[in-house]
Amino acid sequence: GAVVSQHPSRVICKSGTSVKIECRSLDFQATTMFWYRQFPKQSLMLMATSNEGSKATYEQGVEKDKFLINHASLTLSTLTVTSAHPEDSSFYICSARDLSRGSPYEQYFGPGTRLTVT
Amino acid sequence: RKEVEQDPGPFNVPEGATVAFNCTYSNSASQSFFWYRQDCRKEPKLLMSVYSSGNEDGRFTAQLNRASQYISLLIRDSKLSDSATYLCVVNKPSGGATNKLIFGTGTLLAVQP
Numbered sequence: 053g054a055v056v057s058q059h060p061s062r063v064i065c066k067s068g069t070s071v072k073i074e075c076r077s078l079d080f081q082a083t084t085m086f087w088y089r090q091f092p093k094q095s096l097m098l099m100a101t102s103n104e105g106s107k108a109t110y111e112q113g114v115e116k117d118k119f120l121i122n123h124a125s126l127t128l129s130t131l132t133v134t135s136a137h138p139e140d141s142s143f144y145i146c147s148a149r150d151l152s153r154g155s156p157y158e159q160y161f162g163p164g165t166r167l168t169v170t
Numbered sequence: 171r172k173e174v175e176q177d178p179g180p181f182n183v184p185e186g187a188t189v190a191f192n193c194t195y196s197n198s199a200s201q202s203f204f205w206y207r208q209d210c211r212k213e214p215k216l217l218m219s220v221y222s223s224g225n226e227d228g229r230f231t232a233q234l235n236r237a238s239q240y241i242s243l244l245i246r247d248s249k250l251s252d253s254a255t256y257l258c259v260v261n262k263p264s265g266g267a268t269n270k271l272i273f274g275t276g277t278l279l280a281v282q283p
Contacts, residue, residue, distance in 0.1 A: 086270075095257070095275040096214065145213050158204070159271060161213040
């Protein structure tokens with residue numbers, strides 16, 4: 053149980069294009085999902101908290117107009133990297149909380165999306 | 171000061187060895203603590219939660235010292251399959267219903283045959 057999927061797992065795009073990443077909770081409903089970014093040899097950094105039916109909350113330094121988040125249903129959140137540039141190349145990971153089990157702080161992670169912008 | 175600090179390693183140990191990782195956190199209001207394991211180019215996976223009284227899960231023992239804001243993970247009888255990066259994770263109280271997690275940079279463990 054508590055499975056989170058992400059799609060695509062890997063994407064290569066040209067500079068200036070937009071990329072959409074999907075995060076789905078497969079066997080539970082997630083009112084809150086989280087989007088992280090991880091650069092090589094660095095820790096996961098929280099980018100934003102996605103709330104179903106309301107606006108996402110962005111961390112300091114993360115541009116909300118560049119990283120568009122939509123959480124339209126209890127099982128799906130999307131992250132769109134708009135006008136991607138090479139410095140946006142990173143490993144993007146989503147997570148979700150399943151309030152029906154475990155600690156309220158425990159998060160289940162998707163397998164990640166490796167974005168390469170050329 | 172980083173919110174969660176870990177020794178990055180690497181820790182190179184032979185199979186069967188006992189190895190310990192340490193972690194410190196800066197927010198005294200944090201209430202939940204975890205160790206996650208991350209394999210190369212994969213997502214983090216929960217290894218274990220850390221409780222005030224300390225807890226054990228097979229070969230893994232986690233300890234918490236709230237006074238010193240210090241967390242530890244002990245791995246006994248290391249296996250080759252234990253090779254991974256171990257992430258110390260602490261919740262960040264932020265008010266409201268949403269609780270954020272702060273990740274350490276991780277400690278790399280390499281178990282040698």
